[in-house]
Amino acid sequence: MIIRKRLAVAVCGALLVTVTGGLLPSAAFADSGDTADRPAAKEPPRVELVLDVSGSMRARDIDGQSRMSAAKQAFNEVLDAVPEDVRLGIRTLGADYPGKDRKEGCKDTKQLYPVGELDRTEAKTAVATLVPTGWTPIGPALLGAADDLEGGNATRRIVLITDGEDTCAPLDPCEVAREIAAKGVDITIDTLGLVPSAKMRAQLMCIAEATGGTYTSVQHKEELSDRVSQLVERAAEPVVTPVATQGGERCDDAPRLKAGLYADRETFGQHRWYRVDLLPGQELRASVSIAADRPVNRDYGVLLRASTLAGREIVRGEAAGDGRTDVVSTGLRYPKSEADGTDNDTDAADDADGAGDTDVTRTGDGRPAETVCLRVSNSFSAPASVKTAPGLPLELTIDITGGPRDAGDAAFLGLGHGWWLLGLLTLAGFAAGALWGWISRWRIAVWRTN
Amino acid sequence: MRTVRMFTAGLLSAAALFMLPFPVAAADSPSPSASAEEETAAPTEAGTSFRTATVVRPGQQATAQASTGDYLYWQFPADAGQQATVRATVKLPRSEARHGTHTWRLDVYDGLRRRQACRYGSDVRPAPADASSVELSCALRTVRAWSEPWADDPLPGAYYVRLTVVAAPAEDLGEPVDTTVQVTAADSGGESAVDGRLAAPLVPATGRQVEPDGGWSSGWWSSRIVWTACGAVLAALAGIGGYRLTRGNGRPAHVPPGA
Numbered sequence A: 001m002i003i004r005k006r007l008a009v010a011v012c013g014a015l016l017v018t019v020t021g022g023l024l025p026s027a028a029f030a031d032s033g034d035t036a037d038r039p040a041a042k043e044p045p046r047v048e049l050v051l052d053v054s055g056s057m058r059a060r061d062i063d064g065q066s067r068m069s070a071a072k073q074a075f076n077e078v079l080d081a082v083p084e085d086v087r088l089g090i091r092t093l094g095a096d097y098p099g100k101d102r103k104e105g106c107k108d109t110k111q112l113y114p115v116g117e118l119d120r121t122e123a124k125t126a127v128a129t130l131v132p133t134g135w136t137p138i139g140p141a142l143l144g145a146a147d148d149l150e151g152g153n154a155t156r157r158i159v160l161i162t163d164g165e166d167t168c169a170p171l172d173p174c175e176v177a178r179e180i181a182a183k184g185v186d187i188t189i190d191t192l193g194l195v196p197s198a199k200m201r202a203q204l205m206c207i208a209e210a211t212g213g214t215y216t217s218v219q220h221k222e223e224l225s226d227r228v229s230q231l232v233e234r235a236a237e238p239v240v241t242p243v244a245t246q247g248g249e250r251c252d253d254a255p256r257l258k259a260g261l262y263a264d265r266e267t268f269g270q271h272r273w274y275r276v277d278l279l280p281g282q283e284l285r286a287s288v289s290i291a292a293d294r295p296v297n298r299d300y301g302v303l304l305r306a307s308t309l310a311g312r313e314i315v316r317g318e319a320a321g322d323g324r325t326d327v328v329s330t331g332l333r334y335p336k337s338e339a340d341g342t343d344n345d346t347d348a349a350d351d352a353d354g355a356g357d358t359d360v361t362r363t364g365d366g367r368p369a370e371t372v373c374l375r376v377s378n379s380f381s382a383p384a385s386v387k388t389a390p391g392l393p394l395e396l397t398i399d400i401t402g403g404p405r406d407a408g409d410a411a412f413l414g415l416g417h418g419w420w421l422l423g424l425l426t427l428a429g430f431a432a433g434a435l436w437g438w439i440s441r442w443r444i445a446v447w448r449t450n
Numbered sequence B: 001m002r003t004v005r006m007f008t009a010g011l012l013s014a015a016a017l018f019m020l021p022f023p024v025a026a027a028d029s030p031s032p033s034a035s036a037e038e039e040t041a042a043p044t045e046a047g048t049s050f051r052t053a054t055v056v057r058p059g060q061q062a063t064a065q066a067s068t069g070d071y072l073y074w075q076f077p078a079d080a081g082q083q084a085t086v087r088a089t090v091k092l093p094r095s096e097a098r099h100g101t102h103t104w105r106l107d108v109y110d111g112l113r114r115r116q117a118c119r120y121g122s123d124v125r126p127a128p129a130d131a132s133s134v135e136l137s138c139a140l141r142t143v144r145a146w147s148e149p150w151a152d153d154p155l156p157g158a159y160y161v162r163l164t165v166v167a168a169p170a171e172d173l174g175e176p177v178d179t180t181v182q183v184t185a186a187d188s189g190g191e192s193a194v195d196g197r198l199a200a201p202l203v204p205a206t207g208r209q210v211e212p213d214g215g216w217s218s219g220w221w222s223s224r225i226v227w228t229a230c231g232a233v234l235a236a237l238a239g240i241g242g243y244r245l246t247r248g249n250g251r252p253a254h255v256p257p258g259a
Helices: A002-021 A067-081 A120-128 A138-148 A173-183 A198-211 A221-236 A344-352 A419-449 B002-019 B021-028 B036-040 B223-247
Strands: A046-052 A087-093 A109-116 A156-162 A187-194 A215-218 A260-266 A271-278 A282-291 A299-307 A313-322 A327-335 A370-378 A392-402 B061-067 B072-078 B082-091 B102-109 B118-120 B124-127 B133-140 B157-167 B176-187
Touching: A046 A067, A046 A109, A046 A138, A046 A221, A067 A120, A067 A187, A067 A221, A087 A120, A087 A138, A109 A120, A109 A138, A138 A156, A138 A173, A138 A198, A156 A198, A156 A221, A173 A187, A173 A198, A187 A198, A187 A221, A198 A215, A215 A221, A215 B061, A221 B061, A260 A271, A260 A370, A271 A282, A271 A392, A282 A299, A282 A313, A282 A370, A299 A327, A370 A392, A419 B223, B061 B072, B072 B082, B072 B176, B082 B102, B082 B157, B102 B133, B124 B133, B157 B176
Parallel strands: A046 A087, A046 A156, A156 A187, A187 A215, B118 B133
Antiparallel strands: A087 A109, A260 A392, A271 A370, A282 A327, A282 A392, A299 A313, A299 A370, A313 A327, B061 B176, B072 B157, B082 B133, B082 B176, B102 B124, B102 B157
């Protein structure tokens, strides 16, 4: 009996070793993403601080100091803390023209320190010379700053520090900001308002919103330097810059996209088409975000739809929302099965196309890639007073990974879980054993009788 | 009598055995506090978009200073079988700087930027003008190893947290706030296993790379193996017991011993 008991324990022990042996961290998911050629070396991020030096900066209402001296102190602290790899420039507005002529006053913006490697002493000296003087031409200053940051694939950020709303009326700085954002990819404007009024707050928030930036109201000196330092450091964070693309009106004239990050614009109610080639055994993962960069109506949505060339819908991602938001986003995934050729309507469409696509990608054994049409549409709407051009910023992420070919999962095939399973197995085992015992007993009895 | 004793012993040893593997299995899953240095490296900044979302590991306490009205983004890895809970605390601007109720909202998106439902928790909460802080939480559904492309089940990969104020008086926007976000992940083991897995977790190749401590699970280990194996052992023991019970010592009852 003791031997048997030991045997049972040994069996269970062996089992334990076997199962825990399986616990060793095994190979993680194979990362088989064949991402398209990413920009090899990214340029260092470029930041321009735009400082208001208009006459109103003389007001002494920041911790008992004048706004100007608070700004100067903050700049000194920020310049000391700028990360090494950030190319920083400084631009002023309203620093030179003290006169009453609005036309002249509205041209008054100049680069105080060029965007480039930072010489802290030189930059500080330049800031120290500033005297509150003129008008507040925010729009022209933003245009100038955008020009200063022009070129390259760097992350670009403008930090605007001002204490009053724009005084150069026909040129709306908010429209300017939206145009700047639409012209260049990946440019952000953050705004800081010193002791803000309601009108100025609305304007600065509009500028920030138009470019995906942030707005901060500043009442105290430390708040100013902390926030500007934070924004400059944020620019230094490595991030992938999207590639500008323009979606087609139909799938046939849509751009062919590889894996990567893309930026586009889509106005209210517009449809944008893109094409992606997918080999059998690959999985397409697409996500789209549409930013609400201007005032929009309360309810909105976005639809991302993957279809075949013939128009059959494969899968869709949809999202709807309401209220205040920066973006509304959705995504989809489409694993293309290894067994190709089941998608008859795709093939038919390919034939109908004629000899249109000559450079069809093929797998090693010659099976063609399927062209997946992606359509992005939105249900944003806006009050009539809101301009619809340029369209809303659209960000499209395309990933192509290894498909479900190695996605088997033998561990759970038919394996059970829970007390009911144990009870049932025990009961069944007992019943089988009892039956077997009864049969052998009966057989012995019969044998003995004979 | 001996039979009964043996049977009990077998049962006990089997039961003890099958209670044993669980702590071991749990050790395999990412533990909240992996090492001291990672604990200290808790992020102090938040991202401002999906692309720039800061990585926060489960168990870490991420903090960020921001302005009311900013959209703050974090991301964390969640693996198959995990039930993640996101908790956020917002320290509001001082009362005299506020002019009404601020409503804060916590949204969670998966690696495909699809919004995820909260099983429970308060993902939207208004903070009256005299409140000093507001707490939000969202308990996510159990992450499945696999699902149909047409379903929106949570899948292993990156999860994005977005924290923002959705309603506040216009004059309060831009005021400084302090935010704290914490993600905890409970492992449900093989209970929620599905027959299948993804070829790769839903982590965008163009974003920041997130991975649980110890990497993504391969999907080959499951507590179901233990359950089923222990079931088999119990069935075998019960079978032996049943056999001995009915077969007796091989002698019909009416035949006297030694006949």
